[in-house]
Amino acid sequence: MIKRMKGTYDITSDIRYYQAIEKQIQKVSRLFNYQEIRTPHFEQQALFHRSVGQDTDIVSKETYDFKDRGGRMNTLRPEGTAGVVRAFIENKLYAEPKLPQKYYYLGNMFRYERPQKGRFREFYQFGAEAFGSNHPAIDAEIIAYAVTLLRGLKLKNVTVHLNTLGDKASKAAFEDALKNHFKDDIEHMCQDCQTRYQENPLRILDCKVDQDKAIMQSAPKTIDYLTKTDQKHFTLVQDYLKAMNIDVIVDHNLVRGLDYYTHTVFEIKVSKDLLGSQNAICGGGRYNHLVETLGGPEVPAVGFAFGIERLVMALKENDYPLVEDAIHLYLLILDDTARLKAVEIAQKLRLGGIITELDYMEKSFKAQFKQSAHHNARFVGILGENEVKENQINVKDQQSEVEETIALDDLYIELAQKLTKQRDDCKDCDKGESS
RNA sequence: GCGGCUGUGGCGAAGUGGUUAACGCACCGGAUUGUGGCUCCGGCACUCGAGGGUUCAAGUCCCUUCAGUCGCCCCA
Numbered sequence A: 001m002i003k004r005m006k007g008t009y010d011i012t013s014d015i016r017y018y019q020a021i022e023k024q025i026q027k028v029s030r031l032f033n034y035q036e037i038r039t040p041h042f043e044q045q046a047l048f049h050r051s052v053g054q055d056t057d058i059v060s061k062e063t064y065d066f067k068d069r070g071g072r073m074n075t076l077r078p079e080g081t082a083g084v085v086r087a088f089i090e091n092k093l094y095a096e097p098k099l100p101q102k103y104y105y106l107g108n109m110f111r112y113e114r115p116q117k118g119r120f121r122e123f124y125q126f127g128a129e130a131f132g133s134n135h136p137a138i139d140a141e142i143i144a145y146a147v148t149l150l151r152g153l154k155l156k157n158v159t160v161h162l163n164t165l166g167d168k169a170s171k172a173a174f175e176d177a178l179k180n181h182f183k184d185d186i187e188h189m190c191q192d193c194q195t196r197y198q199e200n201p202l203r204i205l206d207c208k209v210d211q212d213k214a215i216m217q218s219a220p221k222t223i224d225y226l227t228k229t230d231q232k233h234f235t236l237v238q239d240y241l242k243a244m245n246i247d248v249i250v251d252h253n254l255v256r257g258l259d260y261y262t263h264t265v266f267e268i269k270v271s272k273d274l275l276g277s278q279n280a281i282c283g284g285g286r287y288n289h290l291v292e293t294l295g296g297p298e299v300p301a302v303g304f305a306f307g308i309e310r311l312v313m314a315l316k317e318n319d320y321p322l323v324e325d326a327i328h329l330y331l332l333i334l335d336d337t338a339r340l341k342a343v344e345i346a347q348k349l350r351l352g353g354i355i356t357e358l359d360y361m362e363k364s365f366k367a368q369f370k371q372s373a374h375h376n377a378r379f380v381g382i383l384g385e386n387e388v389k390e391n392q393i394n395v396k397d398q399q400s401e402v403e404e405t406i407a408l409d410d411l412y413i414e415l416a417q418k419l420t421k422q423r424d425d426c427k428d429c430d431k432g433e434s435s
Numbered sequence B: 001g002c003g004g005c006u007g008u009g010g011c012g013a014a015g016u017g018g019u020u021a022a023c024g025c026a027c028c029g030g031a032u033u034g035u036g037g038c039u040c041c042g043g044c045a046c047u048c049g050a051g052g053g054u055u056c057a058a059g060u061c062c063c064u065u066c067a068g069u070c071g072c073c074c075c076a
Helices: A015-031 A045-051 A057-061 A081-090 A136-152 A168-182 A191-199 A201-206 A228-243 A308-317 A336-351 A365-374 A385-390 A408-425
Strands: A042-044 A064-067 A073-076 A101-110 A122-131 A158-164 A262-270 A280-286 A301-307 A327-333 A356-358 A377-383 A392-397 A403-407
Touching: A015 A101, A015 A122, A015 A136, A015 A308, A042 A045, A042 A081, A045 A057, A045 A073, A045 A081, A081 A101, A081 A122, A081 A301, A122 A136, A122 A308, A136 A158, A136 A228, A136 A262, A136 A280, A136 A301, A158 A228, A168 A191, A168 A201, A191 A201, A228 A262, A262 A301, A262 A308, A280 A308, A301 A308, A327 A336, A327 A365, A327 A408, A336 A356, A336 A377, A336 A385, A336 A408, A365 A377, A377 A385, A377 A408, A385 A392, A392 A408, A403 A408
Parallel strands: A327 A356, A327 A377
Antiparallel strands: A042 A073, A064 A073, A101 A122, A122 A301, A158 A262, A262 A280, A280 A301, A377 A392, A392 A403
């Protein structure tokens, strides 16, 4: 048997969670006025090297690279921002009159990693990018956008962790200070920290092994190395968030793995007992120089990305109320004459918006009844010799167990009325998720 | 890339060298003629992830491999 590739998965019954999330994404994106953008699943390898960073784990050991028949180096996208930025430049979207230019995307990403809980080789991300403004209010909006999505999904126990790296000058000064601080003690620290010291000193800060050591406690904080302007930017982001009633935890040890971040960085986490180690469901921040790095004009930007699988897991843990799939009518067929009639009726009802199913298995009467139950049919229609002869149908309401005989000519209008009435009766129908 | 654990029917799960591979759920069929959901009866793994080896004999031991899972790294 041919099996799926390592780290991939099929979405079957869980599709309803994905659909609920997608629906919420569309709704919230509309409210915040972000436009959908779709970009290719593969790009030139160089794009990711230049954007995400040569030395990041993502690029150095996790990309799916392949040479095509023309000898070009391609890479399956490991994240969404690079492609969106490339498209932004290539299509000259920076010249669009609506400012800032705001986009969101939803699509699969690929990383060659060892799969584990909440981590796959092909996974879905929902992300957003706002281009053109360096204003702290847009940093706050991006975070509010992410949080609003989660609120819409009724997700509990989420926390927003916020930090700032400052812009180039602040970042460089801080890195120097860090290196200097750890200079003498680095050999006593864990193996990983020693590597980080060389490659990405910022990451030493979120080490879990050496967390409690004195040297860590006394480590310099990003805020202490911010320029006045950068300091003000960060303060304002917090002010705007407060104005929107969004609680954040300022975490000066929060640094992020992608090279392009400047200023604001943030992560949204759910409690660890829900998702295990991979408890960050959203990460993002500002990247003021990426557009330029990739050959575009000087355009500041800020964005985020959600891991959809992690969101799905979190929703399940939260017992997100999915409405059960149900159909309106199941037609029970007793002989071939009735079958012809049933096919005719079903098509008419379906065109009128009534979800109809019928037997194609030539099952026994009883078995068909069971099938109607599997389909969660609200009504069961019985078509036999007598009904066809009299041009009528026996309809049973499975909710009230009331059974009545209806002329076939009136069937559509009768069912439509009963179903509409049911909708009116149900004031909370919109709770949970649509069917 | 590194480490731990696991792999038996659609799902959960017994079985730790020896006759026809428990059991539960689900599913299918039946319990008098056209009414499901309860109950009862019956059915449902030429086979134990794959390949090789040890043995008179392997789901059970060994090796390899694949996959899953959890953790590290990193990230969504």
